[in-house]
Amino acid sequence: MAKLKNDTLIRALLRQPTAYTPVWVMRQAGRYLPEYNQTRARAGSFLALAQNPALATEVTLQPLARFPLDAAIVFSDILTVPDAMGLGLTFTEGEGPRFERPLREERAIRNLKVPDPGSELRYVMDTVSEVRKALAGGVPLIGFSGSPYTLACYMVEGGGSSDFRTVKTMLRDRPDLLHHILEVNCRAVTAYLNAQIESGAQVVMVFDTWGGTLSAAGYLEFSLAYMRRVVEGLKREHQGERIPCILFTKGGGAWLEAIAASGCDAVGVDWTLDIGTARARVGERVALQGNLDPQTLLAGPEAVRSGVAAVLASYGTGNGHVFNLGHGIVQQTPPGNVAVLVDAVHELSRRYH
Amino acid sequence: MAKLKNDTLIRALLRQPTAYTPVWVMRQAGRYLPEYNQTRARAGSFLALAQNPALATEVTLQPLARFPLDAAIVFSDILTVPDAMGLGLTFTEGEGPRFERPLREERAIRNLKVPDPGSELRYVMDTVSEVRKALAGGVPLIGFSGSPYTLACYMVEGGGSSDFRTVKTMLRDRPDLLHHILEVNCRAVTAYLNAQIESGAQVVMVFDTWGGTLSAAGYLEFSLAYMRRVVEGLKREHQGERIPCILFTKGGGAWLEAIAASGCDAVGVDWTLDIGTARARVGERVALQGNLDPQTLLAGPEAVRSGVAAVLASYGTGNGHVFNLGHGIVQQTPPGNVAVLVDAVHELSRRYH
Numbered sequence: 001m002a003k004l005k006n007d008t009l010i011r012a013l014l015r016q017p018t019a020y021t022p023v024w025v026m027r028q029a030g031r032y033l034p035e036y037n038q039t040r041a042r043a044g045s046f047l048a049l050a051q052n053p054a055l056a057t058e059v060t061l062q063p064l065a066r067f068p069l070d071a072a073i074v075f076s077d078i079l080t081v082p083d084a085m086g087l088g089l090t091f092t093e094g095e096g097p098r099f100e101r102p103l104r105e106e107r108a109i110r111n112l113k114v115p116d117p118g119s120e121l122r123y124v125m126d127t128v129s130e131v132r133k134a135l136a137g138g139v140p141l142i143g144f145s146g147s148p149y150t151l152a153c154y155m156v157e158g159g160g161s162s163d164f165r166t167v168k169t170m171l172r173d174r175p176d177l178l179h180h181i182l183e184v185n186c187r188a189v190t191a192y193l194n195a196q197i198e199s200g201a202q203v204v205m206v207f208d209t210w211g212g213t214l215s216a217a218g219y220l221e222f223s224l225a226y227m228r229r230v231v232e233g234l235k236r237e238h239q240g241e242r243i244p245c246i247l248f249t250k251g252g253g254a255w256l257e258a259i260a261a262s263g264c265d266a267v268g269v270d271w272t273l274d275i276g277t278a279r280a281r282v283g284e285r286v287a288l289q290g291n292l293d294p295q296t297l298l299a300g301p302e303a304v305r306s307g308v309a310a311v312l313a314s315y316g317t318g319n320g321h322v323f324n325l326g327h328g329i330v331q332q333t334p335p336g337n338v339a340v341l342v343d344a345v346h347e348l349s350r351r352y353h
Numbered sequence: 354m355a356k357l358k359n360d361t362l363i364r365a366l367l368r369q370p371t372a373y374t375p376v377w378v379m380r381q382a383g384r385y386l387p388e389y390n391q392t393r394a395r396a397g398s399f400l401a402l403a404q405n406p407a408l409a410t411e412v413t414l415q416p417l418a419r420f421p422l423d424a425a426i427v428f429s430d431i432l433t434v435p436d437a438m439g440l441g442l443t444f445t446e447g448e449g450p451r452f453e454r455p456l457r458e459e460r461a462i463r464n465l466k467v468p469d470p471g472s473e474l475r476y477v478m479d480t481v482s483e484v485r486k487a488l489a490g491g492v493p494l495i496g497f498s499g500s501p502y503t504l505a506c507y508m509v510e511g512g513g514s515s516d517f518r519t520v521k522t523m524l525r526d527r528p529d530l531l532h533h534i535l536e537v538n539c540r541a542v543t544a545y546l547n548a549q550i551e552s553g554a555q556v557v558m559v560f561d562t563w564g565g566t567l568s569a570a571g572y573l574e575f576s577l578a579y580m581r582r583v584v585e586g587l588k589r590e591h592q593g594e595r596i597p598c599i600l601f602t603k604g605g606g607a608w609l610e611a612i613a614a615s616g617c618d619a620v621g622v623d624w625t626l627d628i629g630t631a632r633a634r635v636g637e638r639v640a641l642q643g644n645l646d647p648q649t650l651l652a653g654p655e656a657v658r659s660g661v662a663a664v665l666a667s668y669g670t671g672n673g674h675v676f677n678l679g680h681g682i683v684q685q686t687p688p689g690n691v692a693v694l695v696d697a698v699h700e701l702s703r704r705y706h
Binding site: 165168172213214215216218219271272274295298326330 | 516518521522525526565566567568569570571572604606607624625626627630646648649651652653656663679683685
């Protein structure tokens with residue numbers, strides 16, 4: 001494998017000195033890019049695109065051809081793991097993910113198996129290694145997974161939900177069943193991320209999209225405890241290189257100290273937290289990733305620049321900051337604004353390093 | 354006006370000693386009660402019910418006939434103020450509120466007027482004074498309003514929204530216009546709450562349902578700044594009695610210290626915050642109201658009791674706690690569980706006082 005030409009992201013995640021603040025964008029390979037929509041149309045559907053390593057590689061690289069981003073993130077979905085468990089993932093246009101066979105019967109729950117990343121999730125590993133090869137050491141490649149609790153939410157509900165009543169009912173009435181699902185998910189996510197590392201991922205990130213809907217005690221018991229076990233089970237070094245890992249709980253600002261104490265290298269923060277305040281709360285324990293409001297990218301270039309400047313100023317001088325949005329990029333974003341964002345981060349951050 | 358027989362809520366909001374922790378429930382007069390649904394059916398619609406003082410009084414009192422709650426809250430809607438401004442509020446079954454004339458044109462925004470609570474919002478004042486009379490000094494009556502920013506969200510979007518893109522676009526591109534709306538809303542909310550106080554409300558609460566969707570800086574500038582001005586403009590004493598005021602920002606846990614410094618007497622906290630941690634953060638500056646996950650009330654009685662016990666234990670010994678849910682009660686709640694909740698709070702809290 002080629003040595004990294006731009007290791008700014010890795011260094012920032014490990015809180016080492018860098019010349020500027022690295023930047024990438026959650027969902028950077030997505031529907032705001034016309035070339036993405038063309039490739040997706042060729043694939044036929046989102047799922048077909050994600051499951052085709054050649055096309056998934058193509059869309060992973062598209063934003064890097066346009067913008068001098070400091071990282072690639074493998075094009076995939078957080079729900080590949082439960083799909084590989086046999087729940088039958090489908091996407092309906094404009095409706096989000098659905099599982100054909102939601103997980104509610106005790107028998108089905110007890111029969112849940114950890115999928116083999118090398119066979120049922122082979123297409124992800126193939127994409128990771130193809131992308132890694134195509135990057136030729138330019139920038140690092142990020143692999144990712146949904147968190148055990150977030151996967152459980154979709155698995156039990158059968159899709160998204162405004163109140164997650166089904167999974168919360170299970171949490172209360174049959175915590176043993178939910179813990180069993182989380183236990184299996186935890187092993188599955190760990191194996192899946194380690195397989196991505198072996199296939200070429202140089203950073204891994206766990207997306208906990210729904211942990212923020214839990215109470216404080218519920219979050220610690222049902223989401224963070226399992227992410228901590230994932231972190232403990234990760235290969236933190238591969239072929240002589242440190243593999244940093246990032247945890248991101250949307251709406252998890254209240255629990256920042258607990259997340260930072262999980263053993264991860266970096267914590268993603270959404271835009272509701274002032275990143276300077278977040279930094280003061282976690283001190284030098286972890287790097288922070290974030291946190292511009294994605295809606296800022298719907299404004300004019302000047303507003304994007306001043307939004308970037310405000311986040312950088314709030315974080316302040318020193319290492320350990322990875323610039324990103326506070327959540328995924330919005331579909332209606334003009335691609336030119338991403339260019340403005342990346343340039344502004346690179347230019348304006350130098351004075352803080 | 355009769356002297357209060359049960360002033361536990363008032364005393365707790367002012368952080369004075371009480372024999373037990375007072376409890377009321379957000380949306381306690383609501384669709385989980387069969388008698389509420391009957392009265393609503395007689396009224397014809399939610400809006401007709403809210404605008405009919407006799408029927409609104411009837412539903413306000415219904416939960417108090419069933420449960421020994423420590424407060425009544427006037428039955429109304431947070432959107433009465435923009436409706437009185439002429440935006441044309443409607444409710445479609447299962448869809449939530451809509452405004453017929455959303456506020457987007459500069460001319461309409463510049464023409465926005467503070468409604469006169471004594472005429473355009475007369476029906477609310479009539480309900481407040483009727484309820485106050487009917488309570489006969491049993492428990493205190495809470496009046497309320499939406500926050501200036503939350504009202505602006507609905508006024509500009511024309512209804513609820515998953516991303517509040519229209520109001521956030523205005524915030525970025527025409528902050529002068531949004532500030533103008535907020536300025537008018539601020540004066541309207543202040544006049545509206547003061548009129549409720551004069552009509553008999555003994556506590557007032559501001560519901561900031563959507564401030565939590567803003568960035569930290571955005572929240573301070575566009576939501577909290579205007580709530581602070583509302584608090585400053587409130588009659589804090591009426592007929593020799595202190596009128597405590599409560600601010601509640603859903604998802605505002607990250608900004609707890611700033612909210613507590615606004616001059617309010619109490620801060621409502623949602624269930625994502627551990628209330629003991631929240632107490633440690635604000636010290637003795639304010640009382641706290643909350644924060645059981647409303648979904649807990651869908652479980653069995655034992656789970657409700659242990660949920661109550663956990664919140665009480667987390668808050669710990671001492672004054673300044675008002676028990677409530679972390680958000681409105683869920684429609685599917687079995688009414689018997691509210692009885693369990695209220696009894697558990699009254700019984701289990703005595704050891705902490």
